[in-house]
Amino acid sequence: MKKNIVFIIVMAILALLTSCDNYVQDVDPLIDRVEDDRLNSPDQLDFLIKGVKHRFSTMYDNLVFLAGGLSDELYYDANAPGSSFPTLREIDLAEDIRRDNNSVDGVFTPLGELRFFADNLVTRATSIGTGEDLEGALFTGYFFGGLARFFYATYFGLYQEQGGGVIDGGPFIPSSDMYDLAIEKFTEALNHTDYEGFANWPDITSKEMAERLTHSMIARCYLYKGDAASALTHAEMGMQEGDDPFMSLYSAITNNVWYYQANERHQYLVDDRFADYITADPNEANRVKIYKVESGSLSWWQQAFYLTLDAPINCMTWQENELMLAELKLTSDNAAALAHVNKVRASHGLDPLTTLDEAALIAERDKELMTTGARLPDQRRFDIWHLPAGTWKYLPITQSEINGNPNLDVGPE
Template identity: 35%
Template sequence: MKHYIHTGLAGLLLLGGASLTGCDSFVEDIDGPVDRVVGDSLDSQGQIPFLITGVKEGFNDSYDQLATLSDLLADVGQFNPAVQNSTFPTFGEIDRGEIELDNNSNDNAYDAVNEYRFSADDLLRRVNETIEFSDDEDGAEARRAALYSANFHGGVARYFLGTYYSVDGQNGAAPISEDQENPSAPIPTAELYAQADAKLAEAAGLAATDYDRRVINTLRARIALFGGDRDAAANFAQNGLVQTDEPYSGRYTSLSTNAWWIDGGRGRTQISINDRFVDLDSLDSRSLVEIAPPRDAGVDPGPFYRQALYLMNSDPLPFLTWQENALILAEADIFDGGDDNDARTRINAVRTSRGLADLEDGDAIDQDLLIATRDRELFTLGLRLVDQRRFGIFHLGPDKQRFFPLPQTERNANPNI
């Protein structure tokens, strides 16, 4: 089980302070208690860097859980008890698309996303209502940085909720409760995406660098694509990440580890990888997979595989890349009457970046190529589940869950569900 120490603020420290103790996470040999922070003490300009860092840590905690679990629900990951240390039945439920409402793996991810969303929105509230900024250059920069982070991450959190959660497991929707006493009804994915895009547009106007603006444009392109508007996606992607750009990634430390390492890698292999990635590994210049050890003699000896992209617990997990941006543009070319030569050029650029030979003039530039390219290129990024839904290639039966259900804790607390 992954243990989280939330430096993200969320509800655990903003309502007058709350304990961090839980799930066997303890800190020893300290000089007195350090598990409480009084919310009012954060209402100063000097606390802006701390508040922003907390929001960013919330992104890390949310994103890697969603990436691993959604790839398990998709046809990327597998739960195989014959793999050594693969023991949690909650992972098996996700793999089968039969997720119980009290599944604690789903519950943990849902809590992380909502703490992340809350911390971003509360930062925005503090900037607008309680923090006094100095009337100088430092004050103006602190305000800009806080507003940028609050809007950017508030948009990302809403994208997460709209992409991965559902009341019935089939249609995306999730609540956003500004007031704990009056929780909202589930908001459909289309509306959550519209909220996300509005916040990202606000963040774009506050961005400090051209790179930040390109990151935002790539995310807005993805959201438009997943919302079914390829034209809008292409328009955003035209100003998105380019080949010289580094990925925008989740960053981890020894206290906040990459979930692929701890749940689907050398830390522990609860999530093994579909065999097809062995063939893809032989083509890609990256090492995608490695052998996962079987449990013991007398059980299925395999071979079984686990991801090999993240071999250290602190390895960053890409969230947005120029390769994805290029494939969004290629998709628009393929489906919306664009030039096949443009699509081929974009796909070839992605292939070249991974050591694959260029497509030739006679090779088909079509949906099948696009799906296969995205499958390999976006491996472990939590996007395959959405591609399976939107291209009609979900591998489980029609009665199986295609989103994560809102957990029982949310249903108990929210009379609108």
């Protein structure tokens, strides 16, 4: 009797031991998340393409917002209604931006994700090797991979005067080398523009637009790098009058940060010179969109581009391409340069200029490319920095990167 009981107990234990394993494995699958390897299929490529673009949009609005604050385009005023982020003030003053400034984290971290999503899409699409969205996926991966590297090179730096970024936990890559990497990516993207699906995209709607846009991007990289000859070659193949702008897109769910921070609240305001432009020529209001904010006896100017949650932001327009051409031909063929500028002006109903010098070109860029993050690199390139030496001309590579990346070691605040 005893032996039987012992036997039963032992069998019960064994049964329990094995069935416990099966029991705990039997859980409902996740509904809101999916494992990486289940996305390795041609019909998931469109989902991945949209993810890259989504990440682009969520970092781009913040990026150009901070770039505006760092430059002389936007400024912080503690008296303005709703201004409260000391991190934004710190960026505006630029004299001592802490590396743990969490507004900078708010751009640097998603930029890393954008770069990863883009590179990851290339790798994945290459290994899948088939499907109707294959070319679209490869184009997206290369294009946005190039764009991410462009952003590192243009907007971030290790020290106040040293621009550049980091890829995948590696060493610091100075701007010049980073632009080369961006160009490499954009160049490869040009090999993948033969894609019918462009017609269904909300942002890049045809093969031709894809090609011209990519050339404009390459031109911009060369221009900011300082290689005028290469820049000119690509700008000539870039966007043309009539091309739709390439923009980052938003919705009520994933909204444009400018709507909240530079409209509902006034964390940054637009420099007064923009009002002066309109005073000098009222037609400038067609492209310099601003409105007045008043509080008691104080008043400021605020941007009027992004007044709804879903307002898109320009990233490259045919007008910008024209201005690049103008800049590149300024000394060698001033008349042609002037024509480029006037083409841009005409598109906004503005009277043409009669002469064009560097100062006028800079002013044109200031007005045309307002709120798209161009002012910061322009101030550096044209040596018109508005603050004393020793201030930050780039957004600092963040403390999170330094803490986790042994190749970067910088001292305390």
